[in-house]
Amino acid sequence: xxxxxxxxxxxxxxxxxxxxxxxxxxxxxxxxxxxxxxxxxxxxxxxxxxxxxxxxxxxxxxxxxxxxxxxxxxxxxxxxxxxxxxxxxxxxxxxxxxxxxxxxxxxxxxxxxxxxxxxxxxxxxxxxxxxxxxxxxxxxxxxxxxxxxxxxxxxxxxxxxxxxxxxxxxxxxxxxxxxxxxxxxxxxxxxxxxxxxxxxxxxxxxxxxxxxxxxxxxxxxxxxxxxxxxxxxxxxxxxxxxxxxxxxxxxxxxxxxxxxxxxxxxxxxxxxxxxxxxxxxxxxxxxxxxxxxxxxxxxxxxxxxxxxxxxxxxxxxxxxxxxxxxxxxxxxxxxxxxxxxxxxxxxxxxxxxxxxxxxxxxxxxxxxx
Amino acid sequence: xxxxxxxxxxxxxxxxxxxxxxxxxxxxxxxxxxxxxxxxxxxxxxxxxxxxxxxxxxxxxxxxxxxxxxxxxxxxxxxxxxxxxxxxxxxxxxxxxxxxxxxxxxxxxxxxxxxxxxxxxxxxxxxxxxxxxxxxxxxxxxxxxxxxxxxxxxxx
Numbered sequence: 001x002x003x004x005x006x007x008x009x010x011x012x013x014x015x016x017x018x019x020x021x022x023x024x025x026x027x028x029x030x031x032x033x034x035x036x037x038x039x040x041x042x043x044x045x046x047x048x049x050x051x052x053x054x055x056x057x058x059x060x061x062x063x064x065x066x067x068x069x070x071x072x073x074x075x076x077x078x079x080x081x082x083x084x085x086x087x088x089x090x091x092x093x094x095x096x097x098x099x100x101x102x103x104x105x106x107x108x109x110x111x112x113x114x115x116x117x118x119x120x121x122x123x124x125x126x127x128x129x130x131x132x133x134x135x136x137x138x139x140x141x142x143x144x145x146x147x148x149x150x151x152x153x154x155x156x157x158x159x160x161x162x163x164x165x166x167x168x169x170x171x172x173x174x175x176x177x178x179x180x181x182x183x184x185x186x187x188x189x190x191x192x193x194x195x196x197x198x199x200x201x202x203x204x205x206x207x208x209x210x211x212x213x214x215x216x217x218x219x220x221x222x223x224x225x226x227x228x229x230x231x232x233x234x235x236x237x238x239x240x241x242x243x244x245x246x247x248x249x250x251x252x253x254x255x256x257x258x259x260x261x262x263x264x265x266x267x268x269x270x271x272x273x274x275x276x277x278x279x280x281x282x283x284x285x286x287x288x289x290x291x292x293x294x295x296x297x298x299x300x301x302x303x304x305x306x307x308x309x310x311x312x313x314x315x316x317x318x319x320x321x322x323x324x325x326x327x328x329x330x331x332x333x334x335x336x337x338x339x340x341x342x343x344x345x346x347x348x349x350x351x352x353x354x355x356x357x358x359x360x361x362x363x364x365x366x367x368x369x
Numbered sequence: 370x371x372x373x374x375x376x377x378x379x380x381x382x383x384x385x386x387x388x389x390x391x392x393x394x395x396x397x398x399x400x401x402x403x404x405x406x407x408x409x410x411x412x413x414x415x416x417x418x419x420x421x422x423x424x425x426x427x428x429x430x431x432x433x434x435x436x437x438x439x440x441x442x443x444x445x446x447x448x449x450x451x452x453x454x455x456x457x458x459x460x461x462x463x464x465x466x467x468x469x470x471x472x473x474x475x476x477x478x479x480x481x482x483x484x485x486x487x488x489x490x491x492x493x494x495x496x497x498x499x500x501x502x503x504x505x506x507x508x509x510x511x512x513x514x515x516x517x518x519x520x521x522x523x524x525x
Contacts, residue, residue, distance in 0.1 A: 038419070215494050221458070
């Protein structure tokens with residue numbers, strides 16, 4: 001077996017209490033466990049505790065939607081590892097998205113954002129899509145609407161923006177909103193699962209024997225799970241401060257093989273949507289497997305309801321295994337009943353209770369849970 | 370739709386606790402962790418993704434091969450230079466090293482048969498034995514769950 005990206009860990013606490021004074025640029029303390037590299041952060045949006053805190057308020061603010069009821073957290077719920085439990089997202093007008101809401105956990109390490117846009121690498125830029133996108137409508141905001149005046153008129157936001165952007169003459173801008181949202185998203189780091197305690201922390205009792213066997217299966221070359229879901233983030237789409245710009249691979253796993261020009265149902269045709277190369281039809285990003293037990297249903301379109309179904313899909317070499325673009329790694333394998341239980345136990349061991357209960361990532365608004 | 374791919378066999382969980390040295394060697398070996406502890410040992414630091422170093426400890430591959438009677442040192446000449454070591458993992462993964470890569474008179478690469486990482490025995494999907502190739506730019510020859518080293522002499 002080849003060397004998987006090694007990783008040690010561990011125990012850390014994320015200190016995101018609101019700063020009493022304006023933060024200096026880049027003052028943010030990541031407190032990353034050993035083995036977790038420092039995430040890439042764009043030079044024009046250095047991390048500060050104040051921006052993270054402002055971003056948290058914006059992230060959970062239902063006033064940031066056309067119907068006054070939705071927020072980023074509608075599709076990215078903390079208790080579901082910042083997914084929504086739906087097959088596809090639903091916007092504030094009721095319009096359905098074509099794809100499943102992705103987890104925001106460890107999104108700071110994501111080398112490409114969304115399921116299949118190879119060029120979308122900036123969280124600041126990505127935030128514009130749920131805010132202003134019309135195909136589909138998500139939050140349904142429009143520039144010129146009242147959300148910026150709303151922020152300016154709110155005493156709490158005046159303080160939060162002052163702390164986050166102390167030198168800006170006009171702090172209440174769309175750009176600053178996206179910078180703050182991106183900063184909060186980058187702060188959501190998951191590294192405290194039972195698996196972390198076992199594998200990187202040396203706590204032999206942190207996971208079951210079944211999960212230990214499942215880990216070995218996961219890293220077995222015949223199953224090859226680790227080839228796309230390896231490394232500390234359990235995805236091959238990982239970048240960090242030291243590897244910013246690393247190319248991201250996209251994979252066709254044989255979910256569909258429709259007759260005709262496009263073998264995947266539109267509009268979910270993978271990176272073909274951007275590259276227009278026929279060989280790219282059906283290629284999507286391999287998402288992180290951290291907290292995967294919380295993020296059902298699975299695949300880009302939520303078409304597999306549970307982890308058992310995902311194992312069935314890969315064991316069969318893809319449910320539409322004859323798709324010509326299918327990744328050679330999806331070759332199929334045989335699992336005993338115990339192997340299946342062990343793999344599921346291993347995947348469950350990646351659930352990080354700390355991240356889904358961390359008060360630093362919680363809804364800050366009064367009356368929220 | 371018929372199945373057009375070859376399904377892999379059902380995998381087995383844990384790797385063997387014995388490292389087998391076999392093939393065209395004078396003295397085939399079956400080494401345990403205790404055996405490795407009694408052999409010449411070295412350490413190798415390998416960088417992590419976060420820039421920190423992890424220290425692997427174990428026996429140089431050349432020492433393991435030497436003990437098995439592989440043609441090294443003065444014997445590594447002529448036809449013996451057309452020899453390679455096939456390293457096999459528990460899951461069937463295989464890589465090769467030419468004898469010249471490990472011999473002191475040739476490339477003298479520090480390739481370790483490691484059994485410890487940061488002072489602790491290797492476990493889970495890494496161990497109990499693995500190769501560590503500190504000078505390889507890619508990690509793909511640092512075979513995890515190493516079970517067998519097989520010497521193949523192409524010319525005799």
